[in-house]
Amino acid sequence: MAKQLLNVTKIFQKLTINARRPVISPLLKWEDQTTNNAAVITTNSTRNTNYFKKLPADKLWKGITSVSNAGKKRGRGKTISKRNIKDLNKGQVIGVGKANMVWPGLSAPIIRGKELVQQQKLPEDPDREQKLIEMRNAMGISKRLKLSPIERGWTGSKMPGRSIGPPDPVGDETFDDFDTRVLELKVVWNMKGSFGRTRRNAAIVVTGNKNGLAGFAMGRAQEPGNALRKAKNRAAQKLVHIKLFKNHTVCHHFYTQFGATKIFVWQKPEGHGLKCHRAIKTICEVIGIKDLYAKVEGSTNVNHVMKAFFLGLSRQKSPQEMAEDQGLHLVELCEESYKFPNVIASPSVCKKESETKRDESFDYDQYCFGGKVVLKKKPLPPFYSRYDSYLKYLAKFDKKKNQREVKMNMLTEHGEIRSFLTDKYPECRQYYRPKKEVEEEET
């Protein structure tokens, strides 16, 4: 076998060397012999220079898979997409093939330890072909980073809204209870005389212990990861204490403003949840506020929303401060306790009615919002309210609108659905599906 192969290679070598001279190929000769025809002189032309021989492989590869900048401007290479590019050379190694052979000096070392490695055949790997095909199919299809729903940010795998863990410890001080959330991660550019345009990443993060301690900061770096780390550690150095009401909401309603961003914040009872801008929601989660409603008017620039909100939180007053500020008692009246006046805070010296200014407001909400009035739009009727089908539905539903209550009343009164007419019309009874077990017993 080996001898035969050697012969074939020799023949091919001859072919290439004597290409310029017309030579009858030995195969043709062999054909002549078999057919017993008279020898015919034939020419076999070959071209030894072509496009694929002129250039090295890497340049050829680049030519196929990419377009030059100038070419791109002219609109070339539009059909090139990474999905179509498949490097079939990958996984093809000389000396490794279908037959799992050990070739000393090619696919294995010649000497292993003190022994000479012998050329031998190992058992075949049945999955090899399959693996190669899979690798080729996977080529060009880049998978998106898949995050678990818990780890996700505001949108998919983007950074804003995602948690990046507690800040790094400083000496012995650790930030175990802390959590850091990204609010913004963007590319910023700087122009310099010497360097030209330089690109960096800027990150804004908030960190907090979910118990009224929080801070925010911005960090810039070449790499997004570094920017996030810088911002996170800087935020840990700028913690502020935030007053909470019963550990679940803000102390009172307030209005706050930073730049063109205006925020109205409402205190809410337990179980209400966070109904606000997503940046405010993220900040609240980090601080430990669980119930709140906030309305942002004007610009919703995340940076400004964050600053305005922190400003408002840090300006919160205690009831005592409010009472002292107004010179009046602060009283809570609750519908559940028949509006019994529950005095929450009293000033050291209380104003008299005659001392109050004529236009002074006693309204608590107005005091909290600093006299600002929230724009309340009238809710639009739902889109279907004018549809004919909806009117039809209403007309049909009108007959059964009280049915449920009547049914419940009958059930509580009689233990079944029956009325004063049931005895008169015994056939009009509620149908009860018979129980399966009973049926079996009967049969």
Add this chain to the structure above:
Amino acid sequence: MCSLPLVFRNINTKKLTHNYIYRSLVYSSIHYDGKSDPGPLFFNEEVQSLLKLLTRIDYNKVFRKRKLGTKLLTKPDYQFMTDEQLKESINRARKKADVLLQIPPVVKVKEINPTILSKDSALKGLLTSKIVFTDITFGVQNADRIIVVRETDGTLQEADWQLRKRINQTYFPENGRLLKPPTMFQDTYLENLLDREEHEFVLDRACIQFDPDEPEYQRISSITYQHINEKNLFHLLRSTRHFGSLVFFLVWNKNIDNLLLDLIETSNVNEAAQLIALYSKIHNTEFDGDTVLEKVESFTKSASNKKGALELAIQAYKEVAKSKEQLEKGVNAAHGITEC
């Protein structure tokens, strides 16, 4: 096809179980149906003031947060107030408390025998059902409204009180009152409620559903009062409108020993004296003695059913009072204050 009879059987069993749940409580109902009417005594000013004192009003309990039946808690209303405004709102709340603590009237069970207005035997057999005529003029009291019935046999007579109540509720519905009394007043459910210490709820609902002179109201309230008295659950009704009628019920039935014991054990001797004063007022008896304790002792000797326990409690109270006095003396001596 074979499923039809089964269906009926199911319904029948259901109906059976529903009717057959009735089980009597351990307590028998006690009505105010004797010869003497408790009404005049109950409305007596002195009795009313004694009952109010015994109620021991705690505004925190009167105005505690209740569930209003709304889906969400209402938003608390905050207000800034001057001293005068605060005082005024507190006064308003006090007045509101008086309304909230109004004791449900204690009166005799009503007996209305409907008077027959006319008998027209010519109308007999004309109609298959009764006809009720109601005067629904605006501004007439429910009790004074003219309601008459033409029976199928031709008699025209005044409606009996059950029918009156139903017709009044139909034309002038009262909030929370049902045409048929709710099942919670049936014995088994009532027992369950009492075991869960929902006495106030039971009495409140009974007040809405029934009139005070209805036998059903007196049955429910008397059972509830007996349960409280037996289980010593007086704290459940204190500072509510029902404590007054509870005390009146116990005094009327000469069964105040448990309450008296409770008052002495908690060192509320003044209230014990008030209770005995109420007893002597209602039953027209006198207990001699100058001090509070002496009166209580004389009551224990002459009218009590639980002499032993009461005497022990009085003895214990005396000892506690004595040791307190001694302690005070000791403290005063330590501070260098000597009695002159």
